[in-house]
Amino acid sequence: MSESRSESYKAAGVDVVAGYESVKLIKPMVESTFIPGVIGSLGGFGGLFQPNLSGMSEPVLVSGTDGVGTKLKLAFLMNKHDTIGIDAVAMCVNDIACCGAQPLFFLDYIAVGKNIPTRIADIVSGIAEGCRQAGCALVGGETAEMPGFYPEDEYDVAGFSVGMVDKPKMIDGSRLVPGDVLIGVASSGVHSNGYSLVRKTLGINEKSVGRYMDEFGKTLGEELLTPTKIYVKAIQRLIAAADVKAISHITGGGFYENIPRMLGDGIHAEIEKAAAPVPPVFDVIAKTGKIPERDMYNTFNMGVGLVVAVAADDADKALAALKDAGETGYIIGRTVAGDKGITLK
Incomplete structure (x- = not known):
């Protein structure tokens, strides 16, 4: 990675070297969320996960995606970025859990006006904490530096999670009766x-x-x-x-x-x-x-x-x-x- 840099791209507002520094900072946080089933480490083109299907007669994958919305404005005003990632995880995994599924893995998307590696690390620390609370793995993500689209001191965070449940144990409200x-x-x-x-x-x-x-x-x-x-x-x-x-x-x-x-x-x-x-x-x-x-x-x-x-x-x-x-x-x-x-x- 040390040979990958572009002064022309940096002059246009995108610093690829800062991106590599961000990855270096967040790698231990990401790996702290790994659970059985995770294959490989951070840096590949796809996050790999091998689910344990033992004991399941009809495994069903359940997915959820969401963002944090304008709550991010509070993080900007307070210059506090280490909790907002918990929100990103929560909005996805809570939905998945409503079906009776256990979240397996999570991926994040962080879009920034300027890549400040320490701030990216703060954001991902919250995402990692959310994954630990949910018992799922952070298997990958994307940080996109988008000058001219976002102000330098602002960003957006979204996420995507996949879980699994055995179909006979799915929770869907179909068994509700009056008096519950x-x-x-x-x-x-x-x-x-x-x-x-x-x-x-x-x-x-x-x-x-x-x-x-x-x-x-x-x-x-x-x-x-x-x-x-x-x-x-x-x-x-x-x-x-x-x-x-x-x-x-x-x-x-x-x-x-x-x-x-x-x-x-x-x-x-x-x-x-x-x-x-x-x-x-x-x-x-x-x-x-x-x-x-x-x-x-x-x-x-x-x-x-x-x-x-x-x-x-x-x-x-x-x-x-x-x-x-x-x-x-x-x-x-x-x-x-x-x-x-x-x-x-």
Whole structure:
């Protein structure tokens, strides 16, 4: 690689040598995520993974892709880049886990205005941490230096993950019946959705992110940059302990969009809003922006990052499994007969 350099390309804004330095810095982080099945190391043209199919009658691959959105603006303002990668991983692997699948590997895409190797290393450190939390391997990625497209101090991060589940054990909501219990699993805050509304409502800028907020016990920026919770291992605990019939990851679109996605035809969800505490950050957003309650529940997770449906007889076992996994669960509703959709009370 030492012979690969171009002064002409560098003059145009792309420094290939900086790219090689980035790879050198991130290689130990990437390798720290390797799990059985990873073949080779960083630097090939493709990430290689050999899945273990033993014990599976009909293995099904489950994939997910997503980005972090305008939450990145907080990272830019605070010049803190080592957590945003957790969000990128979370948005992909949580979706995969909703099917009952175990994420196997993850690939990232980082597009930058200027390749600053230490900043790339910070971003990838978060991605690697997210992969470790999810129990999946970071098997590759791409860093694209795009001068003139992104400002020098800005970037975008997206990711892609693949998992696997045995088809007979897939979770798809098809076995839901009226009377099943809906359990909400606590979020870590706003997670990675609705940040365009957050930034507009709270007037996010370099000054405001440093403002200490008594409601949070930290600065506004620290609260808003809190990483999205990764629920993969908690979901696996749940599946082992109880008959999980459906799971919904509460992302953009909040309750109204995401909960119906896990329901079968003829099943309606009734949700008790008061059953799960709403974190202070959502109260601040709603009051500051005079945002109607329905819009809040149609945009944010409101303190519930995951909704899990189990039979009523399994509710206690599910709550205990969540507690054992370090998560907090609340019984927030039930399923009833009716049109697919939700009612918030």
